Amino acid sequence: MKALSFFRRGRRLSRRWYRKLLLSYLPIFFMIVSLLAIIFFLAVGDLSRKQARQANDVFARHVAQAIEHSLRSIDQTLIKDIQTETFRRFFFREDNAYLAAYELSEKLRTIVVNTPYVDSMYAYRLSDRMILSPNTMVPLEQFGDREFIESVVRDGIPGRWTERRPFSELPEREQARPVVSLVHKAPILSGSAGFVVVNVRVDSLKKLIDDMSGIGISYVNVFAPGGGYVTGSARPDGQGNVSQPSSGIELSQLESPYTGWTIRSGLKNATAGELFSAFSIVWPFLGLAVVLAGAVIIFYVTGRHYRPIQSVLARIHTYSVQKSSQLLGKSSGDEFAFIEMSLDKLMEQANKYEKRFEEDLLIRRKHLFQELLDGHRAFVPEEWADEAALRPLSGGSDRWGIAIAEMDKYAEFCSRYDERDQYLLKHVLNSVLHEIAQSMNGSVWAEWLSNSRIGILYGWQASMQTEEVIVRHCEQVKDWLEANVTFTVTFGIGTTVSRIADLPLSYADAQEALNYRPALGGNRLIRYGELGRGGSGGSGFEHLHHIHRMAHEFRIGQRQWRDSFDEMFRRMRSSVIPRDDIVHLANYFVYSFSREIGRLPESYQDIWSRTVLPRLTEALEGSDTLEEIEARFRKALDDGANQMDALRETKSGHAISREVRQYIEERYANPDLSLDHLSEVFGFTGSYLSRLFREEFGERFVDYLMKVRIENAKTMLRDTSLPVQEIGRQVGYTHAISFIRTFKKAVGMTPGEYRR
Incomplete structure (x- = not known):
């Protein structure tokens, strides 16, 4: 009945009211809408052009900064590594040349694997025109990149x-790939020994640019100082030349001060830019046309659907009743029920949107934290202020510091707790970090960097001793x-x-400080500024010498290997060497022992491969400290060793071979000591003793005798001042020339050089 009364009242409204309303508001509508449309579209057109160019300039600068930062990081890493002892020993051919080449090859491999964007690298030695890479060591004439070196x-x-150039280390095995190269002299200042070449694959730079480009409406091309194409969105022809797309428009061009490269960027499709320009003129006319069309529609709709306001309210009421019945499952006489349901x-x-926004905020905050630590994004003060919503640090900080907390014995932690408990305990650690910082009137920002490491960013006032505050905070945690x-x-x-x-x-x-945790132990604070340099445990060569001697003693069944083992680890503990060096020495330890055991019969190798080698590998992967590895x-x-000794006891000739070995160690100084001499002493043929010696100790009699004599000669060279000729005589060499030749063959240097 209400709806019917509304319609009846509407019919009584005169058309004079309709015309009065229409003629009163139409002129105002025309004037205001037309003026606003003209002003709006003119402003939008001009602003769109300016913002498009500004956005492209910012994008080009970001691309240039990203490329420059990546290449500069590679450059600085190369300069730092060239000055290390590993490079110097290779270029100047000091000590053991083969060991130096091996160490440098492993060093190059490590750099290639761990440094982003590096495709390959190699070292060229001028003295003998040799090339050393992670994969090979060949003369210059056999190297695939010979023309570039020349x-x-x-x-x-x-x-x-x-500039962009093709590179292939082994042309017969692999296809050449485009790279850009950086060459550094060795040594850095003189370059007299050779140089090192590092190659960056242009495809990796192109991927970096493509990742920054996002949607494909813009292009970026990088050109060398000579105009040659380096990388970018374009596809070079067979000669490496590129041309700007016929439909593209260039908006920005800038030059990198570090590389000298020119970055050119713009829109891939010029139609979009031209359309903006055209629209800046067309918009006013189009707006006026829309206004006229709107006015026509107003006349048409008003004339056709003339209804009083009361009729409209009646229809709204009827609709709300129907809709609320559908939503609430019951009829309602109140039209506000539908509105209430809609608001709910x-x-x-x-x-839901707020919860999703909070989740996205956490992801963005962690990404920003990682960018700060990695240096992938250069923050200016304005950008840092814009990110205030993401970072939890206070805005008044002007001194900064980083600490990294690593969970000790993480493998044991994971095996002890399920995933839920692990998450709760990690949350406890994060909460304690923030609560203790708040009690010290400071602010910290902590984010998990990996499953076992959490990074902590500190922000403090310059008036406070920042590093001491950080140490106190970490100590309390x-x-x-x-x-x-x-x-x-x-x-x-x-x-x-x-x-x-x-x-x-x-x-x-902070990462470097944590590298010393295996040597210094866990549950402690390691300050980078307090780390010693050099240690007191000797050089890496001395550790390798202990490993070689220990592996030899282990193979032949001498119990002295245990003393050598204890001495080597004592020296390693006193050296305070970082994690990577400990891992390299441990790997070389396993390699040397495996190589020595490989010279024994298969029964001994089977004991090694089943009982010892898997446990050594497991210890390397599951130990946090040097004490655990030891x-x-x-x-x-x-x-x-116990199993091998038990196997030796079952051999029929074990007692004889042990007596022969003891006889050699006691009478090695006898120049007449030979298989014939041993045959006379022990009553066995020389061929039987030779075969027995090889089966028991995995080496020939003459090789074992030479090692015993050389080891004793090295001890005398270190501990006495006797002449070389006299030392040679005392270890069984009647002629000094024979002694010097044998010593150099075994050690890699003359006795005089070893003594110095």
């Missing part, structure tokens, strides 16, 4: 990154964890910096 030798080392739906959707939970952490503390851009340096220092290695080797 051009460098002929024209001099280029001062910057080269709207609030529910708003809560360590003490709290030790007293309240079942796991411990080790902190690596980097140096403090005064600029946000320098945070990667503090992060690198204990697990010692246990595995003891078990293996």
